[in-house]
Amino acid sequence: MPAPGIRILLLDDDADVQRTVSDYFSEHGVSVTPAATRLQAQALLADPTEFDLVALNLRPGSENGLELLRELRARSDIPVILTTAHRRDELDRVLGLELGADDYLVKPYGLREFLARVRVVHRRAAGHARHRSRDAPCRRFEGWVLNRRRRRLTNPAGVDVDLSKGEYALLAAFLDAPQRPLSREYLLQATHIHEDVFDRSIDVQILRLRRKIETEPSQPAVILTERGVGYVFAVPVECAAR
The missing domain is CATH 1.10.10.10 (Winged helix-like DNA-binding domain superfamily/Winged helix DNA-binding domain)
Incomplete structure (x- = not known):
């Protein structure tokens, strides 16, 4: 079933990826806000509650993505899915998981799989939030x-x-x-x-x-x-x- 109401921030400097993911996800009830740079993402994430999940692309040779992940984890538990361009970037993926990322995808990824992972991670995060309810100490x-x-x-x-x-x-x-x-x-x-x-x-x-x-x-x-x-x-x- 579609997962209406899910709002994600997509950090990726590839305009084609932004457009393709946004179009496909919107057809399935998922709202995508694209950002091309770390500074744009930081501004949009000033209030992390505006989003349900962040999809964060790790560029080879750049620490911007990992630095943004560090900043997020210092103040928020918003779910994060990493995307990487090459399978050889295993070190970045492992470091990203160590810093608190929830999942990762290797490009080129299928839009159907990407959407499925977004739903799974979002559902898992929602379940964790329910576990933290004050009504159940x-x-x-x-x-x-x-x-x-x-x-x-x-x-x-x-x-x-x-x-x-x-x-x-x-x-x-x-x-x-x-x-x-x-x-x-x-x-x-x-x-x-x-x-x-x-x-x-x-x-x-x-x-x-x-x-x-x-x-x-x-x-x-x-x-x-x-x-x-x-x-x-x-x-x-x-x-x-x-």
Whole structure:
């Protein structure tokens, strides 16, 4: 079904791409606002709530796209899809994912696939927003319950499990974005863990949290390492009313 109401910002300096994507998406109920430069995109994104998603082209040899992504992630969780011109730009794609991008496409891409990815990423982001609803202060996963009002974690047997400040913040960040790869940089920002200037501090907190919620910490099934990106909370998360 069409997804009316989705508003995306398309940053791409190719006028033909702008026109083709805009025409195709508009036929399927998706509004596209094109931008040719980083400065244009920055001006349009002064209020990120004007858009539901950003499609950001990474130009070979230029850091403008990645810099814009860094700026966005410092103040917004708006979904971002990266596009790249060449398959060999793997380093840029990996770095983009580490900085918090939600998906990527390699040119030349099919318009049908591009639209499908926009819908999937938008739907996933909307689901995450619902999970953060204040009407459901608790998060449930695999029988565990985190009560965010009381800052209390309860295991499947109903026993409270003590969490340090850092462990609690890390778990809360994962539960706000379940089944989505999260970079170490994102987790550092989300949890305000700054004891170490290097991102290894997140790895230490991950190990400690795994010891408390994993059945086999040495073979984790809940918090998985996403190679080249960071970590992913791999199990479904539900909202609970209690």
